[in-house]
Amino acid sequence: MLSRSIMGALALAMLGAPSAMAQGDGELDIREWEVPWENTRPRDPFAVSGSEVWFVGQGGHYAAMLNPQTGQFERVDLPEGAGPHNQIVDADGAVWYAGNLVGHIGRIDPETREIEQIPMPDEAVRDPHTLIFDDAGDIWFTAQFSNRIGKLTLASREVELLNVPTERSRPYGIKIAPDGMVWVVLFGTNKLASVDPETMELTEIELPREGARPRRIEISADGRIWYGDYAEGFLGAYDPASGSFEEWAMPSGAQSRPYGTAMDGEGNIWLVETGVQPNRFVGFDPDSEEFFASGEVPSGGRTLRHMHYHEPTNTIWFGADTNTVGRLALD
Numbered sequence: 001m002l003s004r005s006i007m008g009a010l011a012l013a014m015l016g017a018p019s020a021m022a023q024g025d026g027e028l029d030i031r032e033w034e035v036p037w038e039n040t041r042p043r044d045p046f047a048v049s050g051s052e053v054w055f056v057g058q059g060g061h062y063a064a065m066l067n068p069q070t071g072q073f074e075r076v077d078l079p080e081g082a083g084p085h086n087q088i089v090d091a092d093g094a095v096w097y098a099g100n101l102v103g104h105i106g107r108i109d110p111e112t113r114e115i116e117q118i119p120m121p122d123e124a125v126r127d128p129h130t131l132i133f134d135d136a137g138d139i140w141f142t143a144q145f146s147n148r149i150g151k152l153t154l155a156s157r158e159v160e161l162l163n164v165p166t167e168r169s170r171p172y173g174i175k176i177a178p179d180g181m182v183w184v185v186l187f188g189t190n191k192l193a194s195v196d197p198e199t200m201e202l203t204e205i206e207l208p209r210e211g212a213r214p215r216r217i218e219i220s221a222d223g224r225i226w227y228g229d230y231a232e233g234f235l236g237a238y239d240p241a242s243g244s245f246e247e248w249a250m251p252s253g254a255q256s257r258p259y260g261t262a263m264d265g266e267g268n269i270w271l272v273e274t275g276v277q278p279n280r281f282v283g284f285d286p287d288s289e290e291f292f293a294s295g296e297v298p299s300g301g302r303t304l305r306h307m308h309y310h311e312p313t314n315t316i317w318f319g320a321d322t323n324t325v326g327r328l329a330l331d
Helices: none
Strands: 008-012 019-023 026-034 042-049 052-057 062-067 072-077 084-089 095-099 104-108 115-119 128-133 139-143 148-153 158-163 171-176 182-186 191-195 202-206 214-219 225-229 234-239 244-249 258-263 269-273 280-285 290-296 304-310 315-320 324-329
Touching (some): 042 084, 042 324, 095 128, 214 258, 225 258
Antiparallel strands (some): 019 290, 128 139, 148 158, 214 225, 225 234, 315 324
């Protein structure tokens, strides 16, 4: 069903000067824009172009667009109490968000800003969490506390839900591999999960360390699954072809709490250490197997939860609990 967009407003951003920071062996160019709606936990930005970056305000129940070139924000209020956790933007410009507190996935029309709500077929699944498009343009998603992995077929609006066998496994970060396989990290335990999109068969893979708690995930062109271990401070890689694991201790060690991740156009892995304040970006080169760059978030960050790499502008976008939306510009 369609509901009217409650509000669309323009607000002028508070522009900070670009902040470049050099730490260790690397120099990072990090800039942040202060969001004009206070204490709303802006998160999960998705860059469409150099002048259009969408994000959600989880604590303010809105979606918003930042134009980094002008510093202007446009806000679209979502249904009451939506608690949006994540959003992605379709090829037609539609914004899809996860209504984390009200059990629906929503679509914001790119022209009218009207909102279509697609409810979960099971009322017990009230927490769509992280969304991602597959190659066909359909949406796969996690539902953390409902312990489900789901698929929304856009043409039919049908939602399929899969139970994760391990109880309280907390399906969290999700990505699609080059071969179409769906991969999920199970934050409540030391496991990954894969879903075959043809058969909908779900398989769990146990990580080498019992205390590991993977939170976000990236997938390289060679099919390796990269995860940040939030609990014990490691970057790990799983090779589905061989069934082997490799792990590297994060620069800040066990206190690092790697959370937001991204993979750039050269295949480097970027993570944010959120266990240190200010939060710290670190870059890892899979070829040399070395951390090659690091830099502090200018606002401190508090917690950077999810990131998006925009290849045309070679930038990584993030939202911070300091009420900012930020950008790491790569060379």
